[in-house]
Amino acid sequence: MGKRSRWLLWMVVAVGVVGVVATGSNSGAGEGEGKGKVLEPVVTRIAFGSCANQSAPQVIGTWDDHDYGLNDAGKEFGGKITNQKLLLDFLDEPQDSPRRKQEGVYTSYMFGPVGRQIKVILLDTRYHRDPLRSDGSVLGSSQWTWLEKELNGPKSAITIVGSSVQVISNLSATTRPLFSLESWGRFPKERNRLFKLIADTKREGVFFISGDVHFGEISRYDCATGYPLYDVTASGLTQAVEKAVPHVFSLIVRFVAWLTPTTMRVISKNCRFRSCTYGQPNFGAIEIDWSTTPVTLKLEVRDIVGYPVTGVKFSLVELQSRGSVPSVKAGEHRRHCSLEVNLRWMIKYRLAILFYCSVSALLLAMIGLAYAATLAFRLFLHKCKLD
Ligand SMILES: *[C@@H]1O[C@H](CO)[C@@H](O)[C@H](O)[C@H]1NC(C)=O
Ligand SMILES: *[C@@H]1O[C@H](CO)[C@@H](O)[C@H](O)[C@H]1NC(C)=O
Numbered sequence: 001m002g003k004r005s006r007w008l009l010w011m012v013v014a015v016g017v018v019g020v021v022a023t024g025s026n027s028g029a030g031e032g033e034g035k036g037k038v039l040e041p042v043v044t045r046i047a048f049g050s051c052a053n054q055s056a057p058q059v060i061g062t063w064d065d066h067d068y069g070l071n072d073a074g075k076e077f078g079g080k081i082t083n084q085k086l087l088l089d090f091l092d093e094p095q096d097s098p099r100r101k102q103e104g105v106y107t108s109y110m111f112g113p114v115g116r117q118i119k120v121i122l123l124d125t126r127y128h129r130d131p132l133r134s135d136g137s138v139l140g141s142s143q144w145t146w147l148e149k150e151l152n153g154p155k156s157a158i159t160i161v162g163s164s165v166q167v168i169s170n171l172s173a174t175t176r177p178l179f180s181l182e183s184w185g186r187f188p189k190e191r192n193r194l195f196k197l198i199a200d201t202k203r204e205g206v207f208f209i210s211g212d213v214h215f216g217e218i219s220r221y222d223c224a225t226g227y228p229l230y231d232v233t234a235s236g237l238t239q240a241v242e243k244a245v246p247h248v249f250s251l252i253v254r255f256v257a258w259l260t261p262t263t264m265r266v267i268s269k270n271c272r273f274r275s276c277t278y279g280q281p282n283f284g285a286i287e288i289d290w291s292t293t294p295v296t297l298k299l300e301v302r303d304i305v306g307y308p309v310t311g312v313k314f315s316l317v318e319l320q321s322r323g324s325v326p327s328v329k330a331g332e333h334r335r336h337c338s339l340e341v342n343l344r345w346m347i348k349y350r351l352a353i354l355f356y357c358s359v360s361a362l363l364l365a366m367i368g369l370a371y372a373a374t375l376a377f378r379l380f381l382h383k384c385k386l387d
Contacts, residue, residue: 050236
């Protein structure tokens with residue numbers, strides 16, 4: 001490790017559980033070693049994904065629906081008290097931890113030396129969540145009070161907010177009525193409250209990590225606070241959409257992903273697939289280079305062997321507030337700013353339109369074929385009779 005870099009943190013998501021494993025060793029510290037002085041790492045690498053690996057030194061995490069106990073479940077789920085204990089046991093949470101006494105598994109951590117501190121806030125988007133379609137609460141009032149304190153608390157260079165469901169992408173707006181996905185976007189009031197809280201606390205260097213959807217995607221929203229908000233979705237190492245369908249349908253999945261309109265997704269020609277989503281097993285990778293001025297940040301989704309499939313690189317000063325929150329005029333369209341729901345009708349529903357047109361065409365073709373077959377049969381009978 002010539003560059004004095006090391007894996008400082010290794011985040012693991014257990015089928016949706018976001019976690020961090022701190023390797024804690026200074027074996028990569030380089031020149032400082034042996035002189036009684038340990039140099040801090042110049043590059044911090046954080047990986048997160050979804051897999052259950054208890055052999056790692058330290059796992060931190062929160063849950064998504066399938067760890068919580070029921071698909072797409074919220075506060076109504078009856079097993080949540082039992083399952084909170086089970087999750088915290090799995091994560092080796094100390095017996096006297098306040099996390100065992102509160103309702104929900106939300107928590108926060110601070111890593112790194114002063115000046116290079118990274119705060120990780122893990123939300124619980126299940127325990128207090130009102131039903132989908134209610135536009136009610138995602139976090140519940142106690143978690144909101146806690147989050148406000150956390151964001152107002154001691155400064156950090158970077159603040160990573162882990163949410164099990166996507167914060168920025170609202171794909172449901174463009175996949176309906178065929179199917180819909182869970183996300184903060186389904187709770188518009190609550191999502192605005194989150195963005196407003198980040199703006200009000202004047203906390204800079206905040207970005208999100210998320211999972212849940214069974215594919216990888218990076219999205220960016222420029223018009224929520226005074227600086228762009230990124231959301232790196234990695235999902236997952238154990239479950240991915242292309243693994244769930246027979247191999248021959250992989251191409252269709254990729255085509256649908258490419259066809260689905262999006263306003264927030266980070267698109268670049270370096271993505272593995274045209275859609276800049278990734279439906280095979282993947283994990284998220286965050287790399288912070290403290291040695292450059294200004295500090296640079298690399299956010300990526302990587303494939304199972306560690307090659308990037310989509311990514312973005314920018315300097316940390318980009319996550320500093322420019323004072324005002326940008327906006328778009330009615331009818332105007334701007335990438336990373338206009339909401340998916342405000343896309344023109346024809347674009348917003350193009351997936352559904354194509355689907356229903358294909359089904360209709362198929363039906364018509366079948367009716368036509370049946371009709372032709374009947375005609376041919378009648379002709380045949382007629383000919384037999386004549387003979
Ligand atoms: C679990 O993580 C450790 C590194 O922390 C790694 O060496 C090991 O191979 C992983 N095990 C599995 C089953 O992925
Ligand atoms: C997300 O999409 C859903 C479904 O179309 C819609 O009800 C909701 O208002 C959208 N949220 C935002 C923040 O645009």
